[in-house]
Amino acid sequence: MTSSAAATAPATAGASAWVTVDAGAIRQNVAELLRRSAPAEVLAVVKGDAYGHGLVTAARAALAGGATWLGVAQLDEALRLRAAGVEAPLLTWLFPPQADVGAAVDAGIDVTVTSPWSLEAVVAAARDRGRPARVQAKVDTGLGRGGVLTDWSGFVGLLAAAVAEEAVELTGTWSHFAWADAPRHPTVRAQQERFVEALAELEGAGVDPGLRHLANSAATLTNPSAHFDLVRPGLAVYGLSPVPDLGAPADFGLREAMRVTARLTSVKRARAGQGVSYGHEYTTGRDTVLGLVPLGYADGVPRHAGGRGPVLVGGRTYPVAGRVCMDQVVLDLGPDSHAEPGDEVVVLGVGAAGEPTAQDWAEAAGTINYEIVTRMGPRLPRVVVGEEQ
The missing domain is CATH 3.20.20.10 (Alanine racemase)
Structure with missing residues (x-):
């Protein structure tokens, strides 16, 4: 287990989703901004x-x-x-x-x-x-x-x-x-x-x-x-870029300080032609596996990102299937998925690590990355890592 995982495990035991804040990233980002502005x-x-x-x-x-x-x-x-x-x-x-x-x-x-x-x-x-x-x-x-x-x-x-x-x-x-x-x-x-x-x-x-x-x-x-x-x-x-058209965070020596993680609460097989979520705006094109992520617009997931918002599962990114609901979203994980209930998924993370970013979600929802991080709701437990002792 990594040091980060060890730090978050006790606080997130039993939680369906949580926000990890990396105080060390904030500290390093400020040091870089100071270096650039001195x-x-x-x-x-x-x-x-x-x-x-x-x-x-x-x-x-x-x-x-x-x-x-x-x-x-x-x-x-x-x-x-x-x-x-x-x-x-x-x-x-x-x-x-x-x-x-x-x-x-x-x-x-x-x-x-x-x-x-x-x-x-x-x-x-x-x-x-x-x-x-x-x-x-x-x-x-x-x-x-x-x-x-x-x-x-x-x-x-x-x-x-x-x-x-x-x-x-x-x-x-x-x-x-x-x-x-x-x-x-x-x-x-x-x-x-x-x-x-x-x-x-x-x-x-x-x-x-x-x-x-x-x-x-x-x-x-x-x-x-x-x-x-x-x-x-x-x-x-x-750790977010204010000029995403000019560079990603890493291009400016910055690192994202927020990571939003959840656990799959349902994994089930569905037949081709199955409508998914309210209004059946998404329909499965083949027999597949559906995974349920217990995060929705009450937690800060933008409803306008339905059908597009990215979630990382098992090293692969999937778009939200259909509408974002108040408490949950569904993913079409494909027919060969081996995901299981309880598996961790990354909703928001570090771009340099290949995880979905605030900018990715902003583009999916037609908004700005500022809004994505500020809207993450209070019912999501906060876990802080990287603090100086």
Whole structure:
């Protein structure tokens, strides 16, 4: 038994399906991203439960790999990290007007201000506590999403006043690309130029912009001119390629950190002409063997991948036969299959090992690899391997 198998066997005994998260892969991926981006620092994005890999597990592995910052979208995620004892610099960027911003100030969390109202909310919380809040300013350079878009100059004035009052400490200024996965798209250069202009406006107002950061995973890997002081990879931290048309994970020195495994719960013979799954969208073309995999759309398997999603059984990959159900999918294993109930199958794994990948599933479902890993549901037990002792 391999060390990985030994580690997962006790936790998965009796489980019909499970997710294995390789913390060592996360650690190595971050180290590779740091190597590529140095002297810029790395902020590892661990939002969305670390893209389905586990918030605290991924955060600790990323820090062990050399990340000096962590980033999350929701304020609650940041507070959860602090409650787990993670003390590293931590940036959050989404909160509504009703949010308890004071909790972030108390926890030393860097809060992104993206509008006059959000800056006012943070300043009010800082005044209540008699201590400056750590903030970062976000300028919308063309994505048309979060950040100050039309009156950056006016916002700079508000920010300068808050800094002068010592209500806030500006630790960074940032923006986000719209098309970083297409490095030659004209918006990439235009956004970088606008970002530099926005930084110059801050400096012209006597405000130190702090850490300057713009690069997501795609820009970290393909656009060194966008690295500035800090890069902000998310998907690549977990070993997936943000530019699959330009290279697979291994081409960038990355390794997938998530593996989804299941056990066949039924193996039975079927005659030619047997309809399979709801609506009989698949019909057997010959006498064959059908295998039942106890994973479905309630677990995160995309329903749109029916008839196409790949599953590895006994060293061979089979497409899902017919529709994806809530709790299960069926495979046509062929007439000569020797599969048995209890055999392990790989639904999602490492491409370099010949296993189905998140990109394979994304193409089967007409979506992106980000969605495949983030949607793996909570009823699947998580097993962590590769953690540093």
